[in-house]
Amino acid sequence: MQAHLYTDWRSIPSEARGAAAALGNFDGVHLGHAHLVRTLHLSQPDAPLAVVTFEPHPRELFRPQDPPFRLTLADERFAALAALGVQYVFQIPFDEAFSQMPAERFVDDVLHDAFGLKHIACGHDFAFGHRRGGASSFLAERASELGIGLTLVSALADADGPYSSTRIRRLLQDGYPERAAAELGRPWSIRGQVCHGDKRGRLLGFPTANVRLGRHLEPARGVYTTTVRLPDGRTYDGVANIGRRPTIADGSESRMEVHILDFADDLYGQTISVALHDLLRTEKKFESLDALKQQIASDTVQARQLLRNRRNSL
The missing domain is CATH 3.40.50.620 (HUPs)
Structure with missing residues (x-):
């Protein structure tokens, strides 16, 4: 109905x-x-x-x-x-x-x-x-x-x-999206329009869809495994960074940058929903872009494995 x-x-x-x-x-x-x-x-x-x-x-x-x-x-x-x-x-x-x-x-x-x-x-x-x-x-x-x-x-x-919204907000801010999901009855998602960023992800070999947090709660800053739902209903695995990107940015604004695995289409201007599953690591400043690139590659491998395990357990 x-x-x-x-x-x-x-x-x-x-x-x-x-x-x-x-x-x-x-x-x-x-x-x-x-x-x-x-x-x-x-x-x-x-x-x-x-x-x-x-x-x-x-x-x-x-x-x-x-x-x-x-x-x-x-x-x-x-x-x-x-x-x-x-x-x-x-x-x-x-x-x-x-x-x-x-x-x-x-x-x-x-x-x-x-x-x-x-x-x-x-x-x-x-x-x-x-x-x-x-x-x-x-x-x-x-x-x-x-x-x-x-x-x-x-x-x-x-x-x-x-159960309360306040309790769930605290879980997300403390870095426990899986516990928040258990109290929500579904993974917590951030929904927003894909906007243009500084294209640093593409230069590092990991293009990202950038979504401003807007009025959404800012969860613990760091890198998450995610599921990304596109406007047409298709879903893809992803790995997202939420925070102020201390290695490459001035730290003035928190945002979400999600690298959608095995996906290469243009999403600018489209509204996507990004569900958070696991916090892989907290936000960190790296000594160089090469060190950041190596860490992103490692994050991606770990995210693929965790998301594969999650699907197999359902």
């Missing part, structure tokens, strides 16, 4: 009304988010399944000075939600005006009047409205008055505590 995205909460078509919706930011769409969505579906199996979320993430509006922290941008989040069987994604533009909306108006004007929701689900700690003035207790009371059902879902947890 095809998922539908709506970005204007004031003009929702009649066929999208009457859904059961999970509420939240859903950054990462991790196992905890999947648990919330599936619990809602089990409680309301006959209702269309929806998600109410926000773009940008409220933290990006309120704390613009913070470093980029997003696990998934809007397109990636929509695709991950669709993979969970969500039919309707109501993506509310979160701007200064919307941030001033009181909690009661959010329930009345948005959830009830605009979306016509039949049932909603959220975590016990969900807060909403101006200055996060609405808590789950208020939501339960007001939703009941409006005839909207409510399911409060306890957080999914393991021995380390509840």
Whole structure:
């Protein structure tokens, strides 16, 4: 079933009304988010399944000075939600005006009047409205008055505590993409447009597709094994460097440079998705370009073996 995205909460078509919706930011769409969505579906199996979320993430509006922290941008989040069987994604533009909306108006004007929701689900700690003035207790009371059902879902947890976007960000920043993947339910990916670089990779014998991190979280700097998905759906193994390239650059900007194995086509201007699997080594400054070239060759051999082993273990 095809998922539908709506970005204007004031003009929702009649066929999208009457859904059961999970509420939240859903950054990462991790196992905890999947648990919330599936619990809602089990409680309301006959209702269309929806998600109410926000773009940008409220933290990006309120704390613009913070470093980029997003696990998934809007397109990636929509695709991950669709993979969970969500039919309707109501993506509310979160701007200064919307941030001033009181909690009661959010329930009345948005959830009830605009979306016509039949049932909603959220975590016990969900807060909403101006200055996060609405808590789950208020939501339960007001939703009941409006005839909207409510399911409060306890957080999914393991021995380390509840699954959370914050926990996954920490794993990536500490250099554990495989552990982050286990909590996401899939490898973490950076999606972006291939842009022109300084062509140093080509001169070293390892041409790269360069992708700016943009609003994505910057993971631990270093060299990773990757799988690269092209716009036409084809996938290739790859080895990527994420960081400031201390041997050949001025260190002013972190970026991702991915060498796609056994691939030679032009990708400039195209959007690719790069999934991180293993951190081969952390970022290092080499004494010469020859030393860097030798290390890249070694990284590539190691990446091929690790990726081959990964496929064989599936």
